[in-house]
Amino acid sequence: MSASSLEVEGLRTEFVLRDRVLRVVDDVSFTVKPGRALAIVGESGSGKSVTMRSVMRLLPKTGRVAGGRARLGGTDLLGLSERQMRKVRGRDIGMVFQNAMEALNPTLTLERQLTEHLLWHGVCDRAEAKRRAIQTLGDVGIPEPEQRIRTYPFQLSGGMRQRAMIATAMVTQPSVLIADEPTTAVDVTVQRQLLDLLAQLKARGTGVIMITHDLGVARYFCDDAIVMYAGRVVERGPIRQLLERPAHPYTAGLFSSTLEVGARHRPLQPVPGAPPDLAHRPPGCAFHPRCGQAEQRCGQEEQPLLPWSEDGQREVACWKAVQHV
Amino acid sequence: MSFMTYLGKRVVRMVLSLIAVSAITFTLLQMAPGNFADIQRISAGAAQFGGAGTEDMVHAFASRYGDDIPAWRQYLIFMKGAATWDFGPSYKYPTQDVQDIIAQGFPISATIALIAVALSLMIAIPIGVYAAVRQNSAADHGTMFLITLGTALPNYLTGVILVLFFTLTLGVLPSSGWDGPQHMIMPVLALVLGPTAVLARYVRSSMLETLREEYVVAALAKGGPRATVITRHALGNSLIPIVTVLGPLLAALMTGTVFVEALFRIPGLGLYFAQAAASRDMPLLMGTALFFALILMTMNLIVDLVYGYLDPRIRAAGGVNRWRRSQKNPQQQPA
Numbered sequence: 001m002s003a004s005s006l007e008v009e010g011l012r013t014e015f016v017l018r019d020r021v022l023r024v025v026d027d028v029s030f031t032v033k034p035g036r037a038l039a040i041v042g043e044s045g046s047g048k049s050v051t052m053r054s055v056m057r058l059l060p061k062t063g064r065v066a067g068g069r070a071r072l073g074g075t076d077l078l079g080l081s082e083r084q085m086r087k088v089r090g091r092d093i094g095m096v097f098q099n100a101m102e103a104l105n106p107t108l109t110l111e112r113q114l115t116e117h118l119l120w121h122g123v124c125d126r127a128e129a130k131r132r133a134i135q136t137l138g139d140v141g142i143p144e145p146e147q148r149i150r151t152y153p154f155q156l157s158g159g160m161r162q163r164a165m166i167a168t169a170m171v172t173q174p175s176v177l178i179a180d181e182p183t184t185a186v187d188v189t190v191q192r193q194l195l196d197l198l199a200q201l202k203a204r205g206t207g208v209i210m211i212t213h214d215l216g217v218a219r220y221f222c223d224d225a226i227v228m229y230a231g232r233v234v235e236r237g238p239i240r241q242l243l244e245r246p247a248h249p250y251t252a253g254l255f256s257s258t259l260e261v262g263a264r265h266r267p268l269q270p271v272p273g274a275p276p277d278l279a280h281r282p283p284g285c286a287f288h289p290r291c292g293q294a295e296q297r298c299g300q301e302e303q304p305l306l307p308w309s310e311d312g313q314r315e316v317a318c319w320k321a322v323q324h325v
Numbered sequence: 326m327s328f329m330t331y332l333g334k335r336v337v338r339m340v341l342s343l344i345a346v347s348a349i350t351f352t353l354l355q356m357a358p359g360n361f362a363d364i365q366r367i368s369a370g371a372a373q374f375g376g377a378g379t380e381d382m383v384h385a386f387a388s389r390y391g392d393d394i395p396a397w398r399q400y401l402i403f404m405k406g407a408a409t410w411d412f413g414p415s416y417k418y419p420t421q422d423v424q425d426i427i428a429q430g431f432p433i434s435a436t437i438a439l440i441a442v443a444l445s446l447m448i449a450i451p452i453g454v455y456a457a458v459r460q461n462s463a464a465d466h467g468t469m470f471l472i473t474l475g476t477a478l479p480n481y482l483t484g485v486i487l488v489l490f491f492t493l494t495l496g497v498l499p500s501s502g503w504d505g506p507q508h509m510i511m512p513v514l515a516l517v518l519g520p521t522a523v524l525a526r527y528v529r530s531s532m533l534e535t536l537r538e539e540y541v542v543a544a545l546a547k548g549g550p551r552a553t554v555i556t557r558h559a560l561g562n563s564l565i566p567i568v569t570v571l572g573p574l575l576a577a578l579m580t581g582t583v584f585v586e587a588l589f590r591i592p593g594l595g596l597y598f599a600q601a602a603a604s605r606d607m608p609l610l611m612g613t614a615l616f617f618a619l620i621l622m623t624m625n626l627i628v629d630l631v632y633g634y635l636d637p638r639i640r641a642a643g644g645v646n647r648w649r650r651s652q653k654n655p656q657q658q659p660a
Contacts (some may be wrong), residue, residue: 058545090548101537105558106566107636116557117547152637168547 004073004092004175006032006055006207011068013047013054022278024063025049026231030224032176032207037198039218039239040211041254042228045275048211051228052178056093057085061297072176090117094169098181104168106152110137111149114168123172136171137164140197159190166197177201180211195221215255219243227251230276230286233305237314247308247316249291285318293320335629339622346618347404350611355396361416361605403611412612418603423612430581430594431616433503435587437593438578440509441516442571448519450564458555460533469529475522481584484515488588501590512529512589516582521572527570531563538562565635572628578619580613 013025025047032038037103040048053059055077070077070093077085097103104113114133118124124132128147137145140163142156153161162182171178179198184190199221202208212218213302218225218239225239229246235248246252253271273290276282282289288298297319308314308321406413412423441482452472456465491498491511502508535541536559544554581595594613601609 056546058542086548086550088548089546095543095546097539097543099539103543103560105540105544106638107562108558116544117549120548120550120553152641154638155641168543 004207005034005071006093006176006209007069007071008051008055009071010052011054011070012066013059013063014066015063017246020279022132023066024231024278025054028068028226028231028233029229030226030233030236032209034175034205034207036224037201037202037208037222039222039225040209040228041213041215041218041225041251043213043271045278046228047231049078049180050231052095052174052180052209052211056089056095056178057082058089061324070304087097087121090169090174091121091123091172092174092176094172094174094177096166096169096182099185100165101153101158101185103165106153109150109152110164113153114149114164114171116171117168121172133167136167138321140167140170141193142167154183159186159193159280162186162190162194163197166194170201174206176207176209178209178210178211181213182210183217184212184214191217213254215243215276227254230281231278231287232317233315234287234304234318235308235314235316237309241309241314247314247321248287248318249293249320250287253290295320328371330553335626339619339626342622343615343618344404347407347611347615348400350614351400351403354605354607354610355578357605359609361606362606381506397432403608407612407615409495413608415601415609416606417600417629423608426597426609427594427612427616428620430592430597431579433591434581434586434593434595435579437509437516437582438575439589441513441578442520442575444513445520445524446571448517449524449553450528450560452525454532454555454560456529457527457532470534472522472525475518478518479584480515480582481588483518484511484585484588485515496583503591508589508591510550512591513583515588520578523574524567527567528563531566532559535559535563537641561635565632568628568631568635572624573621576617576624579624580617580620 008031009029011025011028012235015022015024028047028051030038030040034209040051042048050059050063054063054065057065057077057080059065065078068078072088077088080088083250102307104110111130111133114136115126115129118132119126123129134145134149137149142148142160142163148156148160153164156164162185166179166182177198182198183194186194195217198210200207202221206224210218210222222239225237225242226233227235227242227250229250235242235246235251242251243255246255250271257271271290276286276289282299283289284297284299284304285294288294292296301319303317303319305315305317308316403412410424414420414422415426418426452468455612456468459465488500488511492500498507498511500511536555538559541554541559544558545551548559581593581598583595583599585591586593587599592614597609598613598617600606601613
């Protein structure tokens, strides 16, 4: 399958604890079109990864999707049987993890890990699968792929491992690729190479979702972004506009807490405080206890995601920002 | 380092350890009060030796077995024999050499042990995996309760229950002796329960740990059927720690299980070992102790080799030469 959009609408995910239910993802919507890249930005604990695990239906036992839709090329993934969903995972949607050392099985060869899902999905036979795996390893820039395919993950350097991880997701040519902090665990030079690799993929029509807290990476690679805070989308829009003129104080805070080469004039200002414990979600805007611009109203009323620009591409969930339009 | 160098080093280390074990065992036995003659005199009465004065009898006995020469010379004489696998005749069974007793008893004990451990594994792995996959469910708690019960039940008690049921009630199995497969069934069953319980616990906890690994999620994210991911991705890796337990377990069972062998009257090694200790039968005691050490070390060596087979990281670091290529790669990280 190729060239299908992933459309997520009103996704709600809950974790059922012993005595209560925590809403970890609350009314999250986004669309990834073929050949476009979406950044999901936020601090750890904001619900980025859980959102993607909900779409993949790989939540831990205590988690459940409580509402919403996740359509891929017209089919709602959340309504599929487990058997049908299995055919989507790894074939239509590929996943790249943060740390290849942990996400690749240490005792299986690359060949096994690059070909097994081709065989599970019945894409081709073993010989053809191996051929494709070697081809993909070469594509991601691993030298001597014919020899390297016989090695184990620990025999590769960190950068090579991450490439192999991406190759694992690419080998089935999925229409959507979910990359969960794919460059966080590698050094900067490798980071750039990996991003260029993902960019090639994007150019070939794959829709990419990149979960990240690194705005530099997001700006370099992504077209659109959603910013998540405490399980909700607080701002959305094209990434360049979002970074040039952030509308939500949280987005602005994330931006000014990021170090960037060549931006010496900009003082580093971390967002004060820590993200809220979802069991004790502050009333009103969840960000207001940490927000420098909070008014009385912010602590009382919840604010929905409202259009912020005239073309309707940008939306923000902040009373103060909307007042400024 | 090639495989043969590795193996060579291990064997040299084994020999040195055996010498140490023999010296320690010998010293401890020398320091312990009493000797074979004393114990014979007390338990059988002096009449057995012609009713003469007991002191004379002990001396006669000592000179007959060489106990009257200094201990260090006794040790050297023993070790000279041991080097050529000749431990001399047993005190208690003067017509038999110790190495012959071992040669007779060991195959019997080892057969029972191997069958019992193989059976334990076949039961423990599915149970452990099942309990881990259904962690904290009623099924998990239920199996683990039974397993705890299994650990608490000593094998001689299980043996008695088996005899009551199969021999006395059903009358289908012989209660004692060693002559054909029907004699193996009950001893094996009696031995299976304990190791099964221990192994199932290990499999469960190891599996739980592995199931939390990210590569398991990654395999599911590639569309792997749950059962396949569990067996191919999780099980293999969670069995690596199990191998560690298996070595000493096998060694302990192979060198004989005193209670079960006594209960079913099986002429295994355990029975001889126990009798040797009780009667201070020096050659038999030294011989079996050394043999036990040898088996334990061999098992540990096998465990390490199996490790290498199961885990390529250990293979590369430990130096089995098929992975020389990876050693040359400067980027390779040690396991």
